[in-house]
Amino acid sequence: MTVYGIYYRKTPTFQVDEDLYKSDLTKGEFVLIGTFDFKNKDQIFGSMQAEFMLPTTKARIQKARETFNAPSLHTSMSVGDCIKNIKTGVISQCVDVGWKKVRY
Numbered sequence: 001m002t003v004y005g006i007y008y009r010k011t012p013t014f015q016v017d018e019d020l021y022k023s024d025l026t027k028g029e030f031v032l033i034g035t036f037d038f039k040n041k042d043q044i045f046g047s048m049q050a051e052f053m054l055p056t057t058k059a060r061i062q063k064a065r066e067t068f069n070a071p072s073l074h075t076s077m078s079v080g081d082c083i084k085n086i087k088t089g090v091i092s093q094c095v096d097v098g099w100k101k102v103r104y
Contacts, residue, residue: 004084021104
């Protein structure tokens, strides 16, 4: 298992951001939902869909909506959201099919 940070866009665009850099995750556009253990990136996407999500994960998203004043924060992971491998620091953006490594 690998620990990943899950970052949702505060105002989702549901589009791939070709100009995304690692530093963009800390500039207020993204909200850290929390850190979770996953086997791989495919498991992350599936587990972060509302119909498969644990109630505790849904509660974290609701808390993030309230904490960051982000009422439009979506429940399911979507294109444009990001994950960060905590051990390696590698950040990947959810794209139309799969993941794209974010530039540093």
